[in-house]
C-alpha cells in the first residue's frame with residue numbers, strides 16, 4: 362500500500378535532553394512539503410559529531426534545539442517526493458547531505474567553497490525551510506539534526522540536501538560518505554591540497570583521520586605520520602597508508618617538538634581530526650615555518666583556539682574545512698563510484714554493525730575507542 366501523502370509511523374532514536382542516552386520511540390514522519398523528499402533510511406554511521414552534540418557540555422548547549430533526532434551519516438531510498446521536486450523519484454538510492462548544494466547561491470557558483478548556506482539558519486536550529494520539523498512524537502515536534510536525522514527509519518530532507526547515487530551502491534557502506542570518510546579524504550585533497558613527495562601529520566585516527574590518511578596517500582605524500590593517544594588505531598592506519606606513528610602519551614616532550622625533530626623542521630601538512638583546541642595548536646606548531654599548512658577538521662563549539670602571532674607571521678597557514686570541501690550534491694555520487702571501482706576504501710572503516718535499538722552501545726564503542734565506525738541498520 363502506498364504511503365505517499367500520509368504520515369508514517371516508525372522508530373527513531375530520540376535525544377530528549379543533552380547528556381542523556383537516546384530513547385527508541387515511535388515517531389510520526391509527516392509527508393514531504395514543497396521541494397522536500399521523504400526517504401527510508403537504511404543505514405547510518407555514528408559520527409563523533411553526533412556524540413559531541415549530545416554529550417559535550419558548555420555554553421553552546423543553550424543554543425542546541427532539543428528534543429531532536431541525531432544522525433547525519435545516512436543512506437537510504439526515496440519513499441515519496443513533495444511538490445516541485447524534479448530530480449528524485451520513489452525507489453532512488455540516495456544519501457542525505459547535512460551540507461546542501463543549491464546550485465544557485467554565490468557560494469555554489471564559486472569554485473572557492475562548498476559552503477552553501479541554503480536553509481543554514483533553519484537547519485542549525487533543527488528545522489526545515491518552513492521553520493518546522495517533519496518528525497513528531499506524541500504530538501511534540503522533534504527537531505532534525507542539521508536537517509538530516511538519520512537515526513530515524515524515515516526522514517524528510519530538502520531536495521538540495523540530497524543526492525542520488527548508483528543503484529549498485531551497498532547502503533550500509535556508502536552511508537559513510539555522508540560525513541566522516543568524505544570529510545577526511547577531502548580535507549587532504551581539497552583543503553590541504555597535499556602534494557606528491559610531501560610530509561603529513563594526521564592527528565586523531567578515527568574514521569575522519571583515517572580517511573585523511575587515505576587522502577594523503579592518494580595525493581602522493583611520502584611520509585604520513587599518524588598521531589593518536591590510542592595505539593590500537595595504529596595497525597588500521599598502516600593499512601590506509603600511514604608510515605610512522607607517534608603516541609603523545611608515550612613521549613616526554615610536546616608532540617609538536619617530536620614531529621619537528623622527526624621531519625627536520627616540521628611537516629608540510631598537518632590535519633587535526635580530533636576536535637580539541639590544544640591538539641589544534643600542536644598540529645599547527647608541528648608544521649614547517651615558511652609554508653606549513655594546518656587544516657582543522659575536528660569540531661568543537663565549546664572552546665576557542667589561541668595561536669602566538671609569530672607562528673603565522675613566519676608563513677604558516679591554518680584553515681578549516683567543512684565536509685572536506687566537497688560540493689556535496691555533485692561530489693558524493695562520484696565518491697560512491699570511486700568506491701564501486703575499488704579506488705576508495707570504505708569496508709575497512711566499518712568495524713561494527715548494530716540495530717537502531719543498540720544506538721547507545723554505538724556511542725559507548727566510539728567513546729571507548731573500540732570502533733572506527735559502527736553502522737546502524739534501520
Ligand SMILES: NC(=O)c1ccc[n+]([C@@H]2O[C@H](COP(=O)([O-])OP(=O)(O)OC[C@H]3O[C@@H](n4cnc5c(N)ncnc54)[C@H](O)[C@@H]3O)[C@@H](O)[C@H]2O)c1
Pocket residue numbers: 407408409410413540541544564565566567568569570588589590591594609634635636637640657658659660661682683684685727730733
Ligand atoms: N569538519 C567537518 O565537516 C567534520 C565532519 C565530521 C566530523 N568532524 C569532526 O572530526 C573529528 C573526528 O571525528 P571521528 O568521527 O573520526 O572521531 P573519533 O572519535 O572516531 O576519532 C577521534 C580520534 O582522536 C583520538 N584522540 C583523542 N584525543 C587525542 C589527542 N589528544 N591526540 C591525538 N589523538 C587523540 C581518539 O583516540 C580517536 O582515535 C570530531 O571532532 C568530529 O566532530 C568534522
Ligand SMILES: [Zn+2]
Pocket residue numbers: 408409410411433434540541
Ligand atoms: Zn559527521
Ligand SMILES: [Zn+2]
Pocket residue numbers: 461462463464465466467468469477478479
Ligand atoms: Zn547554494
